[in-house]
Amino acid sequence: MSLWQKARDNKRFVIGLVVTPVGLYTGIRIKEWRTERKVTDIRREVQSVQQPVPLSESDDIRAELHNLRQARAALLRQESLLNMEQDAILAKQKRLDAQDAKRNAEK
Numbered sequence: 001m002s003l004w005q006k007a008r009d010n011k012r013f014v015i016g017l018v019v020t021p022v023g024l025y026t027g028i029r030i031k032e033w034r035t036e037r038k039v040t041d042i043r044r045e046v047q048s049v050q051q052p053v054p055l056s057e058s059d060d061i062r063a064e065l066h067n068l069r070q071a072r073a074a075l076l077r078q079e080s081l082l083n084m085e086q087d088a089i090l091a092k093q094k095r096l097d098a099q100d101a102k103r104n105a106e107k
Helices: 003-009 011-050 057-106
Strands: none
Touching (some): 003 011
């Protein structure tokens, strides 16, 4: 039996010998391509995050208005807390004044 006749008799085996390395090589190349693409995509995302986005004048004004509103709200909260603290101090002062008046009346 010649080599060609053995190859024809075992077509599936011969095809497997040819296709398997080609398939492995192709699979490895596809995996490398996907990995490179993921790395490239991640680099693009990092660069887009690191680069400041130029804002138009209206966006700048909106951002400044938003910051001013937040600052105003914070100041109003602080004012409210200070008013509550002032009321507590005044109430305590009135109690102490009443106690002093009572002590002076007893003497």
